[in-house]
Amino acid sequence: MHGVRRDRARRARLREGARLSVDYVCARSLEEALNALALDGTPAHVLAGGTDLMVELRTGRTKPARVVDVWKLAELRGVREEAGGLRLGALTTCAELARDPCVAKAASALVAVARDVGAEQIQARATLGGNLGTASPAGDLCVVLVALGARVRLRSLRGVRELDAEAFLCGYRSTLRERDELIESILIPARPAGERQLWRKLGTRRAQSISKVALAVCMAFDGGRVSAVRAAAGAVGPRILRLAKLEQELMGARVDAALARGAGAASARLDVAPIDDVRSTGDYRRHALARMLATAIRELSEGPVCRS
Ligand SMILES: Cc1cc2nc3c(=O)[nH]c(=O)nc-3n(C[C@H](O)[C@H](O)[C@H](O)COP(=O)(O)OP(=O)(O)OC[C@H]3O[C@@H](n4cnc5c(N)ncnc54)[C@H](O)[C@@H]3O)c2cc1C
Structure with missing residues (x-):
């Protein structure tokens, strides 16, 4: 009974918030969700936590004919x-x-x-x-x-x-x-044995800010040399970018401060395509990424680190 009331309340909030008429489906099973997404070719949006979609609906940037709520699907x-x-x-x-x-x-x-x-x-x-x-x-x-x-x-x-x-x-x-x-x-x-992982986020403030530069690097070492490396960056291109030049510079290498600086600089020059926008300039993003990478690689070569 409570569940039904919660569904009605959620549907009402969704309609009011979006100020548009949305066909709202609160899926009770995976099959029901898949059927609703496939139904009659109507553009449908999945609703999970709603932290992005509700903003989109309220601003009118997204106008789906149907919203399929999957939050309850175990x-x-x-x-x-x-x-x-x-x-x-x-x-x-x-x-x-x-x-x-x-x-x-x-x-x-x-x-x-x-x-x-x-x-x-x-x-x-x-x-x-x-x-x-x-x-x-x-x-x-x-x-x-x-x-x-x-x-x-x-x-x-x-x-x-x-x-x-x-x-x-x-x-x-x-x-x-x-x-x-x-x-x-x-x-x-499954991760390579002994892999070290690092995550770094640069924003206007420590919390509650959209990234100006975001960085994740995973590295493993064997006999002091890099035996596996994968790295990706966000907010420095039209999509999340893999840092291929960085990976190429590091693979098989013995890391020292000069290599970390050089590889970071080469990656910031060749791997990314940042733009100027309301949060930052492309130049700043490139400069920041080079510095973040140099520090990240050095830290990873010294021992396990992770926090931002
Ligand atoms: C105040 C605030 C702060 C935020 N801070 C950050 C931040 O620091 N970093 C960050 O990355 N993001 C941030 N976000 C954005 C948001 O919280 C994340 O992107 C979040 O992971 C979206 O998950 P959701 O479940 O809320 O998605 P929803 O809003 O439910 O859905 C988002 C999109 O994904 C689609 N979708 C959702 N689930 C599925 C599925 N299972 N299958 C197919 N499509 C699906 C939806 O249709 C929709 O298009 C912030 C948002 C707010 C409002």
Whole structure:
């Protein structure tokens, strides 16, 4: 009974907030959600935590004919270890990421980034699937997912497919998700032995700010040399960018301060394409990224670090 009242209240808020007539479907099962997304070709939007979508609806930037609320779907929740790595339900919130021991063990950068998203109220609602769905070039969770080589599992009535997060986030606020697909879960592949992970965010203030530059680097060492490296940056291009030049400079190398500075500078010159906008200038972003990378690489070569 209470559930029904909560659904009605949520639907009313959604209509009032958006000031438009939306066909609201509160899905009770995965099948119901998939059917609603596939129904009659009508443009539908998935509603998870609503921290991005509600803003879009209120400002009128997004005008879907149908909203499919998946918040109650147990099938999209949970964190579990499996043969290939760590499987995270699309509805895993930042608060859950920040306190889950399996996440801390496999992907400490995810714990660190989750603590840097918005404030506690946002962290209680903001989901991994929602961050991927929005595909903002400044999507903090996406930066870490790309650095970790995460795989995105999409489900529709037609079946299931899995894509690399890097490929899935194909452009400015754009993804390879088809209209009838739901982001079901995310796989964090098993990590190289002894890997160290680092997350850094540069914003106007320490908390509650959209990134000017966001950075995630994962590195492993063998006999003092870099044996594995993946790095990604946000807010320095139209989408989350993999730092290919940086990876190339570091792979197999013995890290010292000069190499860290040189690789950071080369990456900031060649790997990214920052623009001037209300938050920063492209020049500042490039300069900041070079400095952040030099420090990050040095710190990673010295021992395990992670927090922002
Ligand atoms: C005050 C405030 C502060 C914020 N701070 C940060 C920050 O520091 N860093 C940051 O990265 N973001 C921040 N955000 C943005 C937002 O919180 C995140 O992007 C969040 O992860 C979105 O998740 P959600 O569940 O709320 O998504 P929703 O708003 O529910 O959905 C977002 C988009 O993803 C789609 N979607 C959601 N789930 C699925 C799914 N399972 N399958 C298919 N499509 C789906 C929706 O249709 C929609 O297009 C902030 C937002 C606010 C309001």
